[in-house]
Amino acid sequence: MKSTEDVNRVMEAYADMVRRICFVHLKNRHDTEDVFQNVYMKYLLYEGSFESSEHERAWFVRVTINACTDWLRALSRRKWVPLDALAEEGTVLDDPAKEVLEAVLKLPEKYRDVIYLFYYEEYTAVEIAKILGKKENTVYTWLSRAKDILREKLGGEWS
Amino acid sequence: MSGARNEIQKSMENIRATADMKRNTLFYLEAQRTKKNRGILQHKQSMTMRYAMAVICIFLLAGAGGYQVYRRPVSYISIDVNPSIELAVNRFDRVVSAKGYNADGEDILQHVSLKNISYLQAIERLLQDAYYSRFLNRDSQLVVTVVSEHSDVMMEQINENDSFRALDAMTYSSDTACMAEAHQHEMSFGKYRAFLELSQYDESITVEDCHGMTIGEIQNRIKTCQGHSGSKTTEKHSNGHSGRHGHH
Numbered sequence: 001m002k003s004t005e006d007v008n009r010v011m012e013a014y015a016d017m018v019r020r021i022c023f024v025h026l027k028n029r030h031d032t033e034d035v036f037q038n039v040y041m042k043y044l045l046y047e048g049s050f051e052s053s054e055h056e057r058a059w060f061v062r063v064t065i066n067a068c069t070d071w072l073r074a075l076s077r078r079k080w081v082p083l084d085a086l087a088e089e090g091t092v093l094d095d096p097a098k099e100v101l102e103a104v105l106k107l108p109e110k111y112r113d114v115i116y117l118f119y120y121e122e123y124t125a126v127e128i129a130k131i132l133g134k135k136e137n138t139v140y141t142w143l144s145r146a147k148d149i150l151r152e153k154l155g156g157e158w159s
Numbered sequence: 160m161s162g163a164r165n166e167i168q169k170s171m172e173n174i175r176a177t178a179d180m181k182r183n184t185l186f187y188l189e190a191q192r193t194k195k196n197r198g199i200l201q202h203k204q205s206m207t208m209r210y211a212m213a214v215i216c217i218f219l220l221a222g223a224g225g226y227q228v229y230r231r232p233v234s235y236i237s238i239d240v241n242p243s244i245e246l247a248v249n250r251f252d253r254v255v256s257a258k259g260y261n262a263d264g265e266d267i268l269q270h271v272s273l274k275n276i277s278y279l280q281a282i283e284r285l286l287q288d289a290y291y292s293r294f295l296n297r298d299s300q301l302v303v304t305v306v307s308e309h310s311d312v313m314m315e316q317i318n319e320n321d322s323f324r325a326l327d328a329m330t331y332s333s334d335t336a337c338m339a340e341a342h343q344h345e346m347s348f349g350k351y352r353a354f355l356e357l358s359q360y361d362e363s364i365t366v367e368d369c370h371g372m373t374i375g376e377i378q379n380r381i382k383t384c385q386g387h388s389g390s391k392t393t394e395k396h397s398n399g400h401s402g403r404h405g406h407h
Contacts, residue, residue: 037188040184044192100170
């Protein structure tokens with residue numbers, strides 16, 4: 001079991017990232033809070049050690065995505081689009097940001113992950129492939145298709 | 160590319176874990192930690208209790224097994240004067256039971272405790288007992304008969320006892336078949352062995368006859384039948400053992 005100091009440290013380091021991954025997957029704040037707790041609970045009980053901070057960060061990304069997927073599978077809600085979450089965050093987002101987020105959240109789930117990890121967390125396609133346990137070519141394909149969809153909807157920088 | 164990245168980053172940078180979310184999660188984790196620790200503690204206590212119970216069971220089983228071994232007799236000693244007493248001896252040479260086979264024998268055991276001491280100590284205690292000594296006079300005969308896989312060793316040790324030697328006592332060996340038969344007649348196997356020996360010379364003698372006789376009287380009858388008229392000591396074998404055993 002991880003120490004209180006470790007838990008406090010990773011809370012400061014990864015809470016926002018975990019929250020964002022939950023945001024791109026989940027429908028509302030309640031689900032997010034539950035999965036957020038589940039992710040940190042998994043960390044608390046994780047018996048392994050991390051080789052580096054990058055390793056630790058990648059562990060949080062993978063565990064959070066899996067936790068979201070498991071949560072959605074459990075609720076049989078895999079086909080919804082998490083616009084409720086966007087509505088909840090609407091007060092802190094300006095219109096251009098909301099438009100981008102809305103376009104991202106309308107992407108199929110697998111595209112959302114690669115777009116978020118590639119553009120926001122700045123992981124390379126190779127790293128994303130490792131985190132998601134997919135082939136590099138699959139990640140490249142998903143990225144390409146996701147960008148095509150966003151380009152179609154947003155134009156501008158995506159063109 | 161960088162423009163798209165900037166747009167995504169800009170759109171998401173305000174999506175953050177709130178202070179409440181962090182605080183609630185930390186509170187939840189600490190509660191879970193406490194719960195887990197309590198569970199682990201209880202589990203440890205439970206395991207400790209289980210180990211303790213296991214050890215106790217082992218000791219109880221070992222103790223019960225050890226007690227069974229301790230109380231199981233492997234040798235028997237019949238001590239006859241007129242009081243007829245039988246001692247059951249375990250593999251540790253300890254007396255585990257003592258039984259009188261006539262009124263005098265039962266009476267003696269009311270006064271002298273012979274259990275849980277070595278058979279040599281039991282014989283010594285018996286011979287030193289004032290109440291028992293009343294039966295040890297110049298006309299009496301002390302006969303000790305042994306049923307054991309190690310009867311020779313036991314008889315040698317008994318014969319080394321000074322009190323025993325001073326009484327000019329005799330030792331014999333017998334077997335379990337003779338002992339079982341003796342007990343059917345409510346007679347000590349030492350006295351029954353003597354009866355069997357006498358019956359070889361005097362076919363008219365019965366077990367009932369011997370019930371009313373002291374071991375000394377039976378021994379004297381045997382000597383008479385054998386045609387010997389010497390003193391008791393001349394009848395004894397050099398090592399004090401009888402060559403005649405109670406087999407039949």
